[in-house]
Amino acid sequence: MARYDEHDQARWVPEPPGNPERSAFERDRARVLHSASLRRLAAKTQVVAPADCTGLHSPRTRLTHSLECAQIGREMGKVLGCDPDLVETACLAHDLGHPPFGHNGEAALNELAAPCGGFQGNAQNLRLLTRLEAKVITEDGRSAGLNLTRATLDSVCKYPWAGSSCRIPGVPLAAEGRPYCVYPDDLAVFRWVREGAPDYAVGFEAQVMDWADDVAYSVHDLEDALTCGHVTMAALRDPEERLEVCRLTREWYAPDAGVEELSETFARLLAEPLWPAAFDAGLADLAALKRLTSALIGRLCRSAQDATREAYGCRPTPGGGDGRTRYDADLVVPRTTRLECALLKGVTVHYVMSREDHHAVQARQREIIAELGDLILRGAPATLEPALRPQFEQAADDAERLRAVVDQIASLTDASAMGWHRRLSAAMHRLKAS
Incomplete structure (x- = not known):
């Protein structure tokens, strides 16, 4: 905790000291784990619907995705010198604002909410954590939500600005049509969370959380798609199929990359020996698939960890020392690694999200x-x-x-x-x- 001062550990509504054997960030983690919002994620679809799978495999929900993201983020944060409880809590909380039906529901709610400033899942996160969850009530009867520490709330804010339609002077704004993390009527707590932070700067822990999220869902959505039969290893090796995945990846996730660059990156990734020759859902195949997901997660995480260490000329240690926290570093993810992650997400777009029955x-x-x-x-x-x-x-x-x-x-x-x-x-x- 040496690198996190009183400012970082402050709460929107001051509270009496808690159990001295638990850190402020451990208390935050417990509050999110026990929240109703987190429990509700168990009944919110990630990408593959439960009805699409039969047998032993159960596809991810938003809750299981959040738990897996938290495990990845905690380990990355620990390696890079962040407080692991802080990063884990940010990962657990990052999807709390997702409405029913995921991003599709988010788009529908944004249209419905146009007269009151729109809807954004990330802004709903902050609203839940600071207003809607029942934990701390102020003396004047208003809710302070879970009343998490400043550093934890800031670590959930991977888009620390208001929507482009906000017309309040002095508030950093998102580019038109881009995500944001605060509605106009939540600006008071947002300003408190961002006190002392540079405008538009995303905290280091939030960057670790964001990459853990990308890694978790790019790999695990692929696993779900393979297990439920939406994609096959043969399809991934087909040149025409791979070309379509690359085109969709460029459209959805990598507009700065050409199809040729993506094709070459995809070919190199698929040439790695970690991919099983086939997948028929037998026990040996399921074990091989788990080895694949573990290898892909390790590959994407280690690349970012090594590049960040190299960029800052240090080997961070857990809890402080040479570790980088808050606003004294950025997570460095090599371009090839970002493209590999984008391509894995592109596979899910092509084989799951682009299906005609999915559109209906x-x-x-x-x-x-x-x-x-x-x-x-x-x-x-x-x-x-x-x-x-x-x-x-x-x-x-x-x-x-x-x-x-x-x-x-x-x-x-x-x-x-x-x-x-x-x-x-x-x-x-x-x-x-x-």
């Missing part, structure tokens, strides 16, 4: 979000959960009332969003029929 499901999901917003608004505040009704009732205008409805929808899981939609639709039909 997504269209229906967006309809459900839009209809649910209308149904909840019509019956609010009674249609809101008790914890969110005061937010709606005390709202100063329609925009604030809409934000309460958006908070409600964002809190739902995939299954509960569909359940709420059925229930409220049926109630509306009964009302019209009476």
